[in-house]
Amino acid sequence: MRLAKVINKLRTSNTRFGNKVGGAVEFELAMQQTLVGETMFVVPGDDSCSPNRYDSGIDQLLTEKFHVVVALKNDTLAGDKAGVLAYNALHDVRSEIFKAILGWDIKEAESMIYYTGGKMLGVMPAYLWYMYSFEYTCRLTKIGEDIRLNGLEDKDIDEAGTTQPDLFITAPMGIEGISEE
Numbered sequence: 001m002r003l004a005k006v007i008n009k010l011r012t013s014n015t016r017f018g019n020k021v022g023g024a025v026e027f028e029l030a031m032q033q034t035l036v037g038e039t040m041f042v043v044p045g046d047d048s049c050s051p052n053r054y055d056s057g058i059d060q061l062l063t064e065k066f067h068v069v070v071a072l073k074n075d076t077l078a079g080d081k082a083g084v085l086a087y088n089a090l091h092d093v094r095s096e097i098f099k100a101i102l103g104w105d106i107k108e109a110e111s112m113i114y115y116t117g118g119k120m121l122g123v124m125p126a127y128l129w130y131m132y133s134f135e136y137t138c139r140l141t142k143i144g145e146d147i148r149l150n151g152l153e154d155k156d157i158d159e160a161g162t163t164q165p166d167l168f169i170t171a172p173m174g175i176e177g178i179s180e181e
Contacts, residue, residue, distance in 0.1 A: 001064050001108070001136070006101060007042045010068070013100035015040070016093065017070070027069060035127060040097075041069040045133060049140065058142030065116070065135040068097055071127040086128035094118070097132055111137045 045065030
């Protein structure tokens with residue numbers, strides 16, 4: 001799956017993050033720099049494939065996984081450095097994400113997007129980091145020399161270029177696309 005579709009869907013959905021949804025590159029930068037607010041990231045996960053069904057062609061079920069990582073403010077109250085309020089907000093955040101993408105029937109998939117679980121990534125003085133995991137299945141086929149995912153063609157892909165993320169990371173000057181606070 002091209003995760004730009006998921007990023008765009010989350011950016012345009014009614015979540016507490018608004019347009020503050022990034023991809024894997026922004027996630028890596030956020031881990032090295034400082035966030036300027038609550039943020040969501042969509043990052044690729046593993047994929048796996050069933051055994052091929054044919055000797056003379058390709059027909060496999062491909063399971064693709066991706067993760068939605070959120071950073072929730074943990075320093076809203078001076079006495080809550082343990083992240084209790086941020087942890088309590090995870091249920092609402094999960095509901096917002098579910099409304100946006102759970103059960104989404106994307107064109108190239110044989111299944112809808114479904115939830116596989118979540119896990120705490122860490123609690124820091126400023127942010128609580130949590131990862132929600134999702135997956136879907138699609139079919140990989142080869143007919144002659146044409147390898148396809150359920151007939152998906154590039155012209156069928158919705159790119160995330162319709163919205164641009166808000167700047168949500170502070171970094172040293174000179175890194176393009178990042179605020180210089």
